[in-house]
Amino acid sequence: MTDTLRVLQFGDSVFPVGAFSFSNGLESAVQHAAVRDKESLREFVGSVTRTAATGDGVALLVAHRAARAGDLDLVRDADEAVYLRKLNEETRTMTVRMGRKLAEAAGHIVGESLLTARMRDADAGGIAVTYPVALGVLFAALDLDEREAFAAHQYGAALMVLSAAVRLMRVDHLDTQAILFAVNETVPAMYEQVATAGLDEMQTFAPMADVLAAAHLHAHVRMFMN
Template sequence: MSTIAELMRVLQFGDSLLPVGAFSFSNGLESAVQFGVVHDLATLRDFVRSSVEQAATSDGVAVLSAFRAAQLGDAQGIDLADHAVFERKLNEEMRTMTTRMGRKLAEMSERVLGPEASAINGWLARIRAGATPGCMPVAQALVFLALGLSERDAFAVHQYGVASMMANASLRLMRIHYLDVQSILFEVNADAGAAYDRVAAHSLEDMAAFAPAFDVLASLHVGSFVRMFMN
């Protein structure tokens, strides 16, 4: 951070209350609670940490790839990152989550940032035309570039968003103290710098997330009769 204004931009666009619909999703936590995979503070901590680690090597790589493509004015590279995220979501609910939030963030940025955000406005036009899906990690990359912030900032906010979405959902799904949830966030966020260092040199071909338990839980959620979240 070189200025107070830049810090404020990170806080604004990294806020868990940003109006992009994150409150509607649990990132798989609801099914994990329903089926007993997550049932106390320790299992919640493990589930959130695992999710964030998986996010770093998959969607986090796309954040960096899209950011760098946008720096070069490479619209095709941006869309390649977008498709890479979408194609690695194995179930409909996860695809709905990432595209709904991505499009909402792009629309918000079009309104807030105006014509100066040329890369994200062009990307939004391609989303509306059906040329690219519009996934959240790509939206975050383009917004942070438009704000004059770094790829590290974009990656950090992406990782924080994954953890905070699940932390906020846990308060509605479990009997858990809200300060314990903040402790989990504090612990998990401490690993973000090391995660960035691990994936900074990765390309889209290196994107990977082996999480069969998450995928099974997500598939079970689709058929759930009673549910609070959209995934």
């Protein structure tokens, strides 16, 4: 039961990493009419979670295994791989800010771990801590399975969009929960797809998302930071 509760705690959407400040691209998608209704929202969430799995999800799994082996260099490589694949300023800001907040919170709650060592390394002028890598290292420190870390990451990516949707669109909580329920069913297949991938095989090709993020950067009115 303790393991289940830890997954729930650190995978919770209200865990203080600042996720509420971001829409994972939805605000710009709504502004430019790429997302208009429940059906297009479902498609958008599916796209976000697929990209999260084949990009950040791979780095999370690599970082989890590296943390289990005590390999700080490989954890650092995973952070670098995530950061370099964020093509726009807002997504880089999101992953770095949430990653640091998670590392800080974990140090306060859990205590000394490879994640706190990684944060000190970043503070010394190294590569920044990113959110998916921090989550993978934290779950390894808690002796939680990599599948649980991957599931928590995918859940968070979807919920970030859906939580923003109720503030940006004419959808209600029941609509968003139905979409979340359907998207969650795809997570096991996504895990199997990327479980054996290495950092060189990370795929983040989502040109429409990058265009929308670039447009959002210069928007005059916005509720979210990306």
